[in-house]
Amino acid sequence: MAMDTPAKRFVPLSDDAAVLAIVEAFKARTLPFADWSHQAHLATGLWHVATHGEEAAKELLREGIRAYNLSVGGVNTDMRGFHETVTMYFVWSAARFLERFPQTGLAARVNAYVEGPFGAKDGIFTFWTKERLLTPEARLAWRDPDIRPLDADALC
Numbered sequence: 001m002a003m004d005t006p007a008k009r010f011v012p013l014s015d016d017a018a019v020l021a022i023v024e025a026f027k028a029r030t031l032p033f034a035d036w037s038h039q040a041h042l043a044t045g046l047w048h049v050a051t052h053g054e055e056a057a058k059e060l061l062r063e064g065i066r067a068y069n070l071s072v073g074g075v076n077t078d079m080r081g082f083h084e085t086v087t088m089y090f091v092w093s094a095a096r097f098l099e100r101f102p103q104t105g106l107a108a109r110v111n112a113y114v115e116g117p118f119g120a121k122d123g124i125f126t127f128w129t130k131e132r133l134l135t136p137e138a139r140l141a142w143r144d145p146d147i148r149p150l151d152a153d154a155l156c
Contacts, residue, residue, distance in 0.1 A: 009115075010037075010038075010039045010114050010115065012107075012111040012115075013039075013043065013107045013110055013111055014107065015107050016105060016106040016107050018107060019043050019047060019106045019107050019110050020047075020106070022035075022040050022043050022044060023043065023044050023047045023048075026040070026044045026064065026068055027064065029067065029068055029071035029072075031068070032072075033072040033073075033074070036068070036072070038114075038121060039114050041090070042090065042094070042110065042113055042114050042119045043110045043114070044061070044064075045057070045061060045087075045090050045091060045094050046094045046097070046098070046109060046110055046113050047106065047110075048060050048061055048064075048091075048094075049091060049094040049095050049098060050094075050098055050106075050109070054091060054092070054094075054095040057091050057094075057095075058088060058091050061087055061091060062082070062084070062087065065082050065087060066081070066082045069081045069082060078136030078137075078139055078140050079136060079139070081139075082139070083138070083139045084138070084139060084140060084141055084142055085128070085133060085138040085139070085141075085142055085143050086124065086133070086138075086139075088142055089124050089127070089128075089150075090119075090124075092150055093118040093119065093123065093152075093155070094113065094118070094119075096118060096152040096155075097112075097113050097116070097118035097119070099152075100152065100156075101113075101116075117155040117156060118152075118155055120155075123155050125147075126147065126148070126154050126155060127145035127146075127147050127148055127149075127150055127154070128143075128145050128146055128147060129146055129147060132145075132146045
């Protein structure tokens with residue numbers, strides 16, 4: 001997932017079954033790589049946080065994304081593939097979103113998360129500079145923000 005791609009509107013997921021189809025295909029490693037979009041990342045992450053809690057979701061997504069990348073012919077290196085800091089940021093943002101916006105229905109939650117400030121690609125740059133975030137060190141291990149500490153109010 002390129003963090004410097006322009007913002008775009010996503011086609012809302014039609015229902016809970018559409019979200020679950022993405023999550024199940026991710027977990028089974030059958031999701032086509034072309035479908036592993038920012039929206040699919042966020043849907044999968046939000047489902048994991050809502051289902052397993054923030055702490056458990058961290059490990060499940062860490063291992064799941066790494067395994068998924070390998071299953072589609074990708075790699076997990078200091079230059080490509082799984083990004084620890086970005087993934088953990090979005091787990092944090094999903095948890096804060098769920099605390100603040102308890103919509104009913106999985107699809108409604110995912111659509112609101114994807115379209116709002118907690119799921120925005122550029123939201124991460126409220127806390128990190130590109131120079132710190134887009135480094136091999138931040139890809140391989142958590143790096144604390146260098147602009148400001150994580151604070152959900154900063155995204156609202």
